[in-house]
Amino acid sequence: MKKKVLALLLSAVCVMSLAVGCGSSSDKDADAEGSVYYLNFKPESDAAWQKLAKQYTEETGVEVKVVTAASGEYESTLTTEMAKSSAPTLFQCGNQAALDTWGDYCLDLSDTEVYKEMTTDDFNLKGENGEVYAVGYCYEAYGLITNKALLKQAGYEVSDIKDFESLKTVVEDITARKDELGFSAFTSAGLDGSSSWRFSGHLANLPLFYEFRDDGVTEQPAEVTGAYLDNFKAIWDLYINNATCAANEIATKTGDEAEAEFGQGKAVFFQNGTWEYSNLVTDEEKGFLMNAEDITMIPIYCGVEGEEESGLSCGTENCWAVNSKASEADIKATLDFMKWVVTSEEGTTMMAEQFGPIPFKSAKESENVFFTAANNYIADGKYVVTWAFNYTPNVEDWRAPVVSALLQYSANGGSWDDVKTAYVNGWATQYKAQ
Amino acid sequence: MKKKKNKPSAAAVNGHLVSRPIQRWFPLFMLPTFLAFCIGFIWPFIQGIWLSFCEFTIPQDAQFVGLKNYIKAFQDTGFRYSFVYTAGFAVVSIIAINVLAFTVAYLLTQNIKGANIFRTVFFMPNLIGGIVLGYIWSMIFDGILKKYGTFLLADTKYGFWGLVILMCWQQIGYMMIIYIAGLQSIPEDMMEAAKIDGASKWQTLWKITIPNVMSSITICVFLTLTNSFKLFDQNLALTGGAPVAFQSDGSMINTTEMLALNIYSTFYAGSSNRGFAQAKAVLFFILVAVLALAQLRFTRDKEVQQ
Structure with a gap:
């Protein structure tokens, strides 16, 4: 008898628990508000x-x-x-x-x-x-956040930078006189998780954008060719060889470190976006109280033909x-x-x-100088580098191997071919897997 | 031993006046816990198995797809790799953790001065969460490897041994406590008899101590085995699966990714992969359950009844 009661009770509980699980599909309160x-x-x-x-x-x-x-x-x-x-x-x-x-x-x-x-x-x-x-x-818009005051100290103006060649000249000159000037060209290109998206996402957008533009891509492609990866390599090499730290130290450099380097005037260029404005200019939390007049944003140039006509990357x-x-x-x-x-x-x-x-x-005006820069480029008739990376299949899974390969290439004597594999084959793999 | 024959009084805790109603009404007292167990464990478990046969974005909208997810799981090179990697890690960490924990426990039961302080200190790492540990150790390893011009994510073997060191550091203290309890429960007279019979220290250790703490060894090996297989936080925080290896067919493998992390990253790789990850999770459950049961049976046979 006792066992029967127990069995009955337990099975009742089982059924009840099932009912609890299923019951959620019913409509919720018909709150008119x-x-x-x-x-x-x-x-x-x-x-x-x-x-x-x-x-x-x-x-x-x-x-x-x-x-x-x-x-x-x-x-x-x-x-x-x-x-x-x-x-x-x-x-x-x-x-x-x-x-x-x-x-x-x-x-x-x-x-x-x-x-x-x-x-x-x-x-x-x-x-x-x-x-x-x-x-x-x-x-949002991103590009190279530039410290105009430091650039002037090095003897250049923003207008001197029109394409990859002129950027390279300026950057390498600054690196050559690094000790004398007391600052570097670029902030650290950290590949720590807090910073790597700047490169696997934003910088890698350049080759994607130009490739898609050439091929007339308007929806997520199953494959990418990596036609502009040499340009990606060119700008990446420029970043890591002219930064505040040696190339083999980038594995652990964080986004905050790069921001601080720029905020404290240790580097002229900092690849990031409009959202950095309040961090750099205001005194909120970790603000650096920079002068809004001293900073601006210029396009990232990577040696593609006609790129002197490009504006910031907006999306x-x-x-x-x-x-x-x-x-x-x-x-x-x-x-x-x-x-x-x-x-x-x-x-x-x-x-x-x-x-x-x-x-x-009904939008209100913004005092963010980076947006002003973005709008000025558009007003000057420059083309917008759109966010081609929004087509990326399985974003995190595509980016992680690219970062890993970039790290091996930059800091561990790895081959650029692995970056290419991660970029091209990774896209196809993730497209199929999604 | 003298057996107690005298009956307990009726009103004692084990007397019939108290125990009868408990026997009769225990289902009622168990009910809340049992209900919680059903809602919190049994139901999600059944739903989980059901979902492994489905494709879904959120569980309510699951579409039945049959065995597709399981076929995909067995064909997945990343999953197979993470299985081998996890097994390798389990073997190394079980041996390392248990040998070291036993050694520390053995030393700390030898009447050393300040043994209690040492026990507390060794136990402390257990109180820190896995994610925090992972990040702290990744900084430590990077700091050390920097001296040699390299870094943690540079090579699979750094990630592997890094995780072994981390897990040893965290778990030795816990296993040590279990071993100490085992060592302290060895009857003095047995040790004394061994001494009188002229057994060397080494012989005593192998013939008396170890057989007597076999139950502790069972528990500890069991714990380290399942811990190693289920390891997730530390893996995620220390390397997150990096570095990546490129296969000839274009696929990529995260070379320090263990099973649980592999399942996790699969789950969030697009909505078509959720059922796939769920199928992996069911396989993972079966694997862990089988291993644990087999291991339990295997060591039980070796225990000494005192």
Whole structure:
């Protein structure tokens, strides 16, 4: 008897636990109001988003929850959060790989008010039939951040640098007089994880961009040829041979070190993007209080024909997508919130402060000199080096071997062929694997 | 030994007035724990196995694909490589950790002055999390290797031995505590008898001490074996799988990537790979379970009943 009762009880528990597991598929509360759940991916802008969300709730009474994933953990956080019954209604979907993974969860935004507020389609991610799956809410530019004051001290002007040859001349002259001048040409090209993306992502974009331009690539290609890898090698060699540290020390150099070297005037050039502005100029946290007039950003030249006509590399991985599987009320609340962010006084102010000029009609001016530089190049009719790397299949898995091979080549007597293998074969492998 | 014949009083903890209701009602008391066990372990486990036969981005939208993921897993060179690499690491670290832990435990039970302080100090590394340890040791190794003009990620063997050193440093203290407990429970009279019979120290160690601490050895080998196979944080933080080796067919292998890390990186490599990673994880579970059971049986046979 006792055993029977026990068996019955245990099996009841088993069934119950199954029921608990399955029960989550039922519809959640039909809250007519709807609420917003934004899964933010930039830890540095978390505080600003929290503040903005609070303001919005005070004004409209609509609840806005902002959660920020830890740095580098966005994909895993998103996977977990999306599986919950109260999934994010607004999330980041910034490149081809993300669109391949999350496309089924992205709402077509083409008929929404927030989309109609946009000034350009350049930064949006679209589906095969022109559906707007993700809208780029800000853009960024990167290039060689240049310390004009130091450059002058070495006897040059920014205008002296027009292409790879002139850059090389200036850089090698600075290296030759390194001890006398007291600074180097480049900051350390660190290949520590905190810095390697500058090269496996941003620098490697140059050969990708020119190759795709030649071949007229408009969607993710299954293979790349590496036609411009010699140019990549040329600029990379220039980086590692004219830096603040020896080439065999780059394995452990971090992004913060490179930033500090530039911030403290130990190097003239620092390859990075517009987002560095506040770190270099302000006194926030680790700010270096540089003079905004002393710094500017120039294109990265790598010896491609006609490159004197190139501008900065502009693009974005900051794209909003709305969860198509959220309830209608939540979707509406989310779209309203997005519109408010890009049109209201509070919203546009915050966006200008955090993200620079945003591609929306009511955008505010930004004081970031790097964006000024980017816009000047465009105004001068130079072409924009777009972010071809947004096509990268399995981004992290493609980049890691490239970094590894670059490291072997630079610091361990490895062959450049391995970089080529990682770059070309790696692309094909990851394309198939994704 | 004298056996106690006197019955316990009815109201004692093991008396029938107390034990009957416990016997009758224990399912009720077990219920919360059992429920938690089902929700937190059994259900996810079953779901995990189910997902290994599916393709999915999030678990709710799984599409059944049959054995495809398993076929892919067996064909994956990276997975096979990480299996061999993990096995190699397990062998080396099991031997190193247990020999060293036993030695330290043996020395610290020889009435050395300050033995307690040493025990505490040796145990301390266990209290630090794996990720932190990985980063700290990567700095230490890089600092040392810099003197020789190289660095941790330069060569697979640096990553391998680096991880062995790290794991030894972390686990020796823990295993030492288990060995000390084992060593202290060896009956004095046995040692004395051995001494009287004229056994040398070496003979005592092999014929008396080791057979008597066999149960501790079982536990420690079991722990180090499963720890080595399941190792993840330290692997991720120390090398993250680098450096990469290029195969003739164009594929690439992360040469210091162990099984768990391989599964993890597969999972986040695009949505079509999640079921694939899940299948690897199920294989991984079977492997660890089989190894652990086999090992347990093997060492159990050698234990001495005291």
